Amino acid sequence: MDTLIHIFSGIVTLLWRVVTDQPDQKAELLQALPQAISPLVNVILSISPILMIFPGLFALTTWLERKGLGRIQNRLGPNRTGPFGLFQPVADGLKMLTKEDIIPRNADQVIHFLAPITLVIPTFLGFAVLPMGRHLVPLNMDAGLLFFFAMGASTELSIFMAGWGSRNKYSLVGAMRAISQMISYEIPLIISSVTVVMLTGSLSLVNIVAHQSGWLGGIIPRWNVLTPWGFAGFVLFLIASLAEANRSPFDIPEAESELIAGHLTEYSGFKYALFFLAEYLGLFAMAGLSTTLFLGGWNAPFEFLDFVPSYIWFFSKLVGLVLLFIWIRGTVPRLRVDQLLNFAWKFMLPMALINLVVAAIWHYTSVWVFPASLILRWLFCAALILIPYFALGKFISNAGHFAPRTYRYAE
Amino acid sequence: MLGEGILKGMTQTARNFLGSYHDPKRMTTVEFPEDKIPAMENARNFPFLVFDGTDPVQGLRCVACQICEKECPPKCIFIEKDTTKKPDYIGKLQFQPKTFDIDVSVCMSCQICVEVCPFDAIKMDTRFELSTDDRFGQLLLKKRDLAKPNEYYHQVHPTEATEVDERLAAEKAKADAKAKAAAAAPKPAAAPAKTPAEKV
Amino acid sequence: MQAIFAIIAALIVVSAIGAISFRNLVHCALSLVVTFCGVAALYLQLGAPFAGWVQVLVYVGAVAILIVFAILLTRSDENKPEPIFGNNWKAGGVIGLLLFSVMVYAITRDGLDSTPLPAKPELTVREIGVDLMTQYVIPLETMALLLTTAAIGAVIIAIRLCNPESSADSDTHAKAAGSVEATH
Numbered sequence: 001m002d003t004l005i006h007i008f009s010g011i012v013t014l015l016w017r018v019v020t021d022q023p024d025q026k027a028e029l030l031q032a033l034p035q036a037i038s039p040l041v042n043v044i045l046s047i048s049p050i051l052m053i054f055p056g057l058f059a060l061t062t063w064l065e066r067k068g069l070g071r072i073q074n075r076l077g078p079n080r081t082g083p084f085g086l087f088q089p090v091a092d093g094l095k096m097l098t099k100e101d102i103i104p105r106n107a108d109q110v111i112h113f114l115a116p117i118t119l120v121i122p123t124f125l126g127f128a129v130l131p132m133g134r135h136l137v138p139l140n141m142d143a144g145l146l147f148f149f150a151m152g153a154s155t156e157l158s159i160f161m162a163g164w165g166s167r168n169k170y171s172l173v174g175a176m177r178a179i180s181q182m183i184s185y186e187i188p189l190i191i192s193s194v195t196v197v198m199l200t201g202s203l204s205l206v207n208i209v210a211h212q213s214g215w216l217g218g219i220i221p222r223w224n225v226l227t228p229w230g231f232a233g234f235v236l237f238l239i240a241s242l243a244e245a246n247r248s249p250f251d252i253p254e255a256e257s258e259l260i261a262g263h264l265t266e267y268s269g270f271k272y273a274l275f276f277l278a279e280y281l282g283l284f285a286m287a288g289l290s291t292t293l294f295l296g297g298w299n300a301p302f303e304f305l306d307f308v309p310s311y312i313w314f315f316s317k318l319v320g321l322v323l324l325f326i327w328i329r330g331t332v333p334r335l336r337v338d339q340l341l342n343f344a345w346k347f348m349l350p351m352a353l354i355n356l357v358v359a360a361i362w363h364y365t366s367v368w369v370f371p372a373s374l375i376l377r378w379l380f381c382a383a384l385i386l387i388p389y390f391a392l393g394k395f396i397s398n399a400g401h402f403a404p405r406t407y408r409y410a411e
Numbered sequence: 412m413l414g415e416g417i418l419k420g421m422t423q424t425a426r427n428f429l430g431s432y433h434d435p436k437r438m439t440t441v442e443f444p445e446d447k448i449p450a451m452e453n454a455r456n457f458p459f460l461v462f463d464g465t466d467p468v469q470g471l472r473c474v475a476c477q478i479c480e481k482e483c484p485p486k487c488i489f490i491e492k493d494t495t496k497k498p499d500y501i502g503k504l505q506f507q508p509k510t511f512d513i514d515v516s517v518c519m520s521c522q523i524c525v526e527v528c529p530f531d532a533i534k535m536d537t538r539f540e541l542s543t544d545d546r547f548g549q550l551l552l553k554k555r556d557l558a559k560p561n562e563y564y565h566q567v568h569p570t571e572a573t574e575v576d577e578r579l580a581a582e583k584a585k586a587d588a589k590a591k592a593a594a595a596a597p598k599p600a601a602a603p604a605k606t607p608a609e610k611v
Numbered sequence: 612m613q614a615i616f617a618i619i620a621a622l623i624v625v626s627a628i629g630a631i632s633f634r635n636l637v638h639c640a641l642s643l644v645v646t647f648c649g650v651a652a653l654y655l656q657l658g659a660p661f662a663g664w665v666q667v668l669v670y671v672g673a674v675a676i677l678i679v680f681a682i683l684l685t686r687s688d689e690n691k692p693e694p695i696f697g698n699n700w701k702a703g704g705v706i707g708l709l710l711f712s713v714m715v716y717a718i719t720r721d722g723l724d725s726t727p728l729p730a731k732p733e734l735t736v737r738e739i740g741v742d743l744m745t746q747y748v749i750p751l752e753t754m755a756l757l758l759t760t761a762a763i764g765a766v767i768i769a770i771r772l773c774n775p776e777s778s779a780d781s782d783t784h785a786k787a788a789g790s791v792e793a794t795h
Contacts, residue, residue: 068428071427071428071431071432071438072424072427072428072431073427074427074431074437074438074439074440075438075439075440076438076440076442079442108635108637110638111637111638111641141660142660142661142735142736143660143661143664143736146661146664146665146668146736147660147664149668150664150665150667150668150671150672151667152672153667153668153671153672153673154667154671154672156672156676157641157644157671157672157675157676157679160676160679160683161641164637164679164683172683176680176683179676179679179680183673183676186672201737202736202737203736327421327424327425327428328417328421330424331417331420331421331423331424332417332420347413389413390412390413392413393412393413393414394413396413397413
């Protein structure tokens with residue numbers, strides 16, 4: 001009876017400390033539990049919020065996407081299932097669960113079965129190092145960013161497994177295109193995050209967020225996005241993360257009109273739901289990493305807003321980025337696969353390398369302490385980024401490179 | 412500048428998104444079945460038979476001439492002529508249909524039956540909400556389902572109906588005038604001398 | 612600790628045997644991926660997280676993809692089962708046994724326990740970075756040079772492959788356009 005009261009008060013303390021941004025959330029509860037199961041409960045308490053919040057956010061995002069895209073396209077989104085269509089994700093989930101799971105007879109059974117699993121597991125693992133609040137990181141790893149990118153790279157193999165295991169030439173072509181897209185855009189992704197690591201001096205995401213705390217004069221936050229190299233890195237990181245998540249305008253792998261569904265063609269029912277879930281979770285992980293690296297993570301933008309709990313800032317920045325992705329999806333048409341790869345290798349990679357140099361210049365000019373040095377450094381570094389941007393833009397755009405049109409029969 | 416087009420596109424979609432909340436031009440969805448766009452006058456779905464007055468049998472304009480049955484391309488009209496005659500709007504005795512069936516699973520709404528009918532008896536209806544859970548029952552419409560009053564015709568196709576009514580009223584007036592002239596002609600003329608003139 | 616090491620070692624050995632003995636080549640490649648993950652787990656168990664995650668990032672994320680692409684782009688026959696044992700499996704078995712016995716002897720002989728181990732360094736990423744930039748900078752720069760050479764070589768091969776076609780294409784286009792204009 002005593003232990004039950006202790007456990008109950010431990011739970012209440014845990015919830016109170018999580019909500020009010022205090023450290024040591026689980027200490028009381030773990031002390032109240034018997035010694036044998038307390039490590040297990042510790043692990044479960046760290047993991048289960050991720051397993052509950054992010055799929056919930058996934059459901060919310062599918063609703064937001066359908067309503068948002070609808071309004072952009074001058075139509076209402078779903079509004080019949082529940083108030084404002086809020087139960088539409090439930091309807092979609094039920095539909096996916098009750099569909100028949102069709103496996104082609106010639107398909108490689110083991111690979112076809114394992115592909116969705118090997119996609120979902122690394123995607124969930126990637127969330128383990130994101131600092132979601134001041135004291136809310138599930139695993140504070142010293143090489144946190146490296147772990148995140150290792151998990152991102154593991155997902156490419158499962159796309160190959162999906163494409164190959166289906167024994168379908170469209171799936172195979174889709175899988176090859178998907179993998180080449182993902183490995184091409186991984187390089188600008190990692191190099192633009194290396195600029196942040198360079199200037200923070202640590203691979204640990206908790207340190208990176210702590211480095212971005214504080215305000216200049218109480219108004220201007222020290223986020224990385226407000227520096228010239230940080231802004232360029234942020235834009236490059238966002239574009240590369242759209243490509244990593246196979247999302248418009250880079251959704252050639254799942255182009256419905258061109259490749260049926262690419263590597264997902266032979267999947268139906270729950271396996272398709274798993275792929276869908278993994279794509280959106282990958283998007284959230286990338287958005288979470290962008291906010292951690294560039295937007296200051298859980299830091300508030302202004303000092304007078306510091307009373308708002310840190311996890312609210314993190315999740316609102318994450319949802320803001322997701323809304324930006326939905327906006328881009330509704331605006332831009334799909335890139336052709338050669339345009340996609342050209343863009344990665346001929347524009348984004350040089351810009352990422354130039355960004356790296358500019359970040360180093362920013363760091364080394366921080367010894368200037370004369371008044372208005374900040375503005376001067378900012379303008380200098382911005383010019384160093386913008387000039388190659390315009391030059392490279394002209395280089396890869398083919399405006400004016402088309403030959404004059406000749407009509408064979410019409411003249 | 413690279414990306415200029417994308418930014419311009421994004422401002423346009425933002426304008427669409429924000430405008431869809433207050434500007435009716437940017438939200439053109441009509442939530443059927445709560446709101447309906449009013450049908451145009453020339454809308455058409457399946458035919459119906461017009462009757463004048465209140466009695467669907469006595470006032471039916473159809474005289475079973477079977478022109479529509481012969482002209483119908485998919486042959487979806489089935490008419491059985493009734494031997495008893497009834498007076499039409501002028502008063503002349505005409506045949507009437509005993510059965511007038513239209514197979515709406517075959518009818519393709521081409522409106523040819525309407526175009527060829529000399530008596531303005533069959534017109535196109537605009538009702539399209541004909542769904543039912545009865546699989547085969549509502550596929551053959553009979554005369555009593557097809558007969559609708561002239562007031563309904565005015566509701567559905569007002570301009571056409573007024574024009575048809577004016578034309579029929581003019582004919583009726585002409586026929587009435589002719590009958591009055593024939594009745595007002597001198598009666599004491601010999602009966603055998605009259606009959607050739609009447610027959611003319 | 613011993614139990615965990617035993618499990619990881621068993622996983623590595625089983626998947627490595629699988630990588631050479633499956634009939635389907637793609638199954639072999641995926642079994643090799645499991646071996647890579649097992650080795651990464653071994654690094655993590657030994658307390659070297661940087662090495663472990665780099666193993667996953669590089670081997671699973673890049674080398675495995677390379678192997679898989681090589682299989683995809685060169686194999687046209689998918690279902691032909693090949694025999695597991697090659698032609699000279701007896702000689703190969705003898706050589707393998709010899710190598711194994713040499714390694715067992717080297718690992719278990721006396722003298723290995725008596726040399727004092729150096730003090731365990733602080734295994735943070737910062738220490739690895741500092742070492743890379745001071746003590747091991749020449750190997751680092753040599754590897755960078757090697758990678759640059761490989762990248763430039765790949766670009767040269769690719770340009771040579773597509774340049775003859777593109778110049779021929781532009782020639783025929785110019786001729787066609789010229790003939791069309793000449794007829795007017």
